[in-house]
Amino acid sequence: MKELRDREVIHSLLKTIAQKTAALPTLPIRLMEVCGTHTMSIHRHGLRPLLLEAGVEMLSGPGCPVCITPDAYHEAAIKLVSSTPNIILATFGDMTRVPTRLGSLQTVVPASGSEVKIVYSPAESVTLAKANPEKEVIFFGVGFETTIPGIALAVRQAWQEKITNYSLLSALWVIPPPLRAIVASRDVNLDGFLYPGHVSAIIGVKPYQFLAEEYGLPGAVTGFEPADILLAIAAILDLIQKGQPAVLNEYRRVVRPEGNPLALKIMAEMLEEKDAFWRGLGYIPRSGLQLKEKYQHLDAEKKFSLKIAPEETHFAGCRCGDVLKGKILPPECPLFGRTCQPDSPRGPCMVSFEGACLAFYKYGYTGEKISFS
Amino acid sequence: MCLGIPAKVIELAGHNRGKADYLGTKIQVDFSLLENVNLNDWVIVHAGFAIAKLNEEEAAETFELLREYARFLETLPSEKEKK
Numbered sequence: 299m300k301e302l303r304d305r306e307v308i309h310s311l312l313k314t315i316a317q318k319t320a321a322l323p324t325l326p327i328r329l330m331e332v333c334g335t336h337t338m339s340i341h342r343h344g345l346r347p348l349l350l351e352a353g354v355e356m357l358s359g360p361g362c363p364v365c366i367t368p369d370a371y372h373e374a375a376i377k378l379v380s381s382t383p384n385i386i387l388a389t390f391g392d393m394t395r396v397p398t399r400l401g402s403l404q405t406v407v408p409a410s411g412s413e414v415k416i417v418y419s420p421a422e423s424v425t426l427a428k429a430n431p432e433k434e435v436i437f438f439g440v441g442f443e444t445t446i447p448g449i450a451l452a453v454r455q456a457w458q459e460k461i462t463n464y465s466l467l468s469a470l471w472v473i474p475p476p477l478r479a480i481v482a483s484r485d486v487n488l489d490g491f492l493y494p495g496h497v498s499a500i501i502g503v504k505p506y507q508f509l510a511e512e513y514g515l516p517g518a519v520t521g522f523e524p525a526d527i528l529l530a531i532a533a534i535l536d537l538i539q540k541g542q543p544a545v546l547n548e549y550r551r552v553v554r555p556e557g558n559p560l561a562l563k564i565m566a567e568m569l570e571e572k573d574a575f576w577r578g579l580g581y582i583p584r585s586g587l588q589l590k591e592k593y594q595h596l597d598a599e600k601k602f603s604l605k606i607a608p609e610e611t612h613f614a615g616c617r618c619g620d621v622l623k624g625k626i627l628p629p630e631c632p633l634f635g636r637t638c639q640p641d642s643p644r645g646p647c648m649v650s651f652e653g654a655c656l657a658f659y660k661y662g663y664t665g666e667k668i669s670f671s
Numbered sequence: 672m673c674l675g676i677p678a679k680v681i682e683l684a685g686h687n688r689g690k691a692d693y694l695g696t697k698i699q700v701d702f703s704l705l706e707n708v709n710l711n712d713w714v715i716v717h718a719g720f721a722i723a724k725l726n727e728e729e730a731a732e733t734f735e736l737l738r739e740y741a742r743f744l745e746t747l748p749s750e751k752e753k754k
């Protein structure tokens with residue numbers, strides 16, 4: 299697959315993009331990359347400045363689940379671990395480092411017999427519950443549609459095997475509703491979207507159709523290699539030029555138009571929609587998922603009577619919320635690179651491997667660039 | 672978080688479990704979200720679950736398109752000639 303990073307290929311794609319933008323009246327063309335993995339790839343390969351030269355400005359969107367999860371969820375998890383004896387709170391690594399008013403899951407002092415465990419797969423959390431029958435295992439599960447089917451399968455396994463010391467603290471988010479919220483808010487001017495590759499592997503391409511039909515915005519689903527991203531941008535520019543908003547699938551090697559039917563089925567079986575609060579974007583109708591009533595006994599919020607009342611927090615002046623809706627670029631945050639750095643993050647956008655602040659900090663404009671001498 | 676890695680299926684055990692090879696490393700994979708997985712298939716693995724199969728024909732088409740782009744570059748005047 300080396301073609302996907304080949305210098306010559308990248309160079310010619312950038313040239314093609316520059317030719318296409320040259321024919322358009324207003325530049326730069328502003329595209330939002332919805333997915334944090336796209337953000338990382340764009341920065342790692344130094345594409346942002348090269349694209350700017352070619353007339354395209356990339357804006358990061360709300361595509362990092364760790365980043366958009368409001369502090370209230372982290373604080374509820376921190377309180378739970380510090381006040382309840384004999385529990386194991388299992389979660390993904392990034393989640394343990396998000397700073398809040400109560401510290402983080404990494405710095406929390408657990409109650410006696412309790413601990414925080416990092417897992418790589420949701421399935422491991424069920425294994426933990428089986429191996430520790432004397433403890434309550436709470437899986438703090440965060441994710442978009444890419445991750446949600448695996449989380450749903452883990453909970454279903456616990457339900458099928460009647461595991462009673464297991465529950466899910468769910469921070470599950472679905473991608474299309476915040477895109478509507480961003481466009482409808484008119485806070486940012488956008489000409490189109492790069493849609494996430496692996497969320498789309500699950501949901502397919504249809505859920506983005508409304509952005510083309512109702513808002514006249516073109517977009518393309520694409521993969522994560524530099525050439526994938528540039529091919530998709532070239533295709534979007536064609537749509538802009540022709541005045542034909544549509545949703546293209548430029549990641550056909552992975553994404554089927556209908557998505558992954560088995561994954562969608564398990565999600566529908568276990569979960570239902572709810573209105574949910576996103577950092578930076580506030581309440582968005584039907585943008586979150588929770589366990590269905592039938593599985594309530596596996597819902598940690600109910601099992602431990604947790605009160606999660608999300609609000610917009612600007613912990614220590616962090617502007618992650620504005621970064622997530624594309625309103626500011628990370629370097630515009632006064633803390634960026636000063637008091638907020640990867641080893642002392644002030645907000646989730648600097649913590650997560652997919653956070654825009656981390657991407658800017660790590661690769662910045664001085665990062666490893668593809669040079670053409 | 673939505674990082675998915677392309678890996679080749681090298682072992683299929685019962686209960687939809689198995690192993691895949693990612694750049695020479697063997698990883699445990701749960702195949703419950705896919706139908707008809709066979710040995711040597713390429714899949715995208717995310718958080719321990721295979722979430723999609725790689726369509727090799729489509730992959731080949733993309734690569735062919737990219738090779739065309741590389742050739743297209745050769746037809747452009749070089750930077751030096753322009754100056």
Ligand code: SF4
Nearest residue numbers: 616617618631638645
């Ligand atoms: S640089 Fe740090 S403090 Fe500023 S928005 Fe990003 S994560 Fe928050």
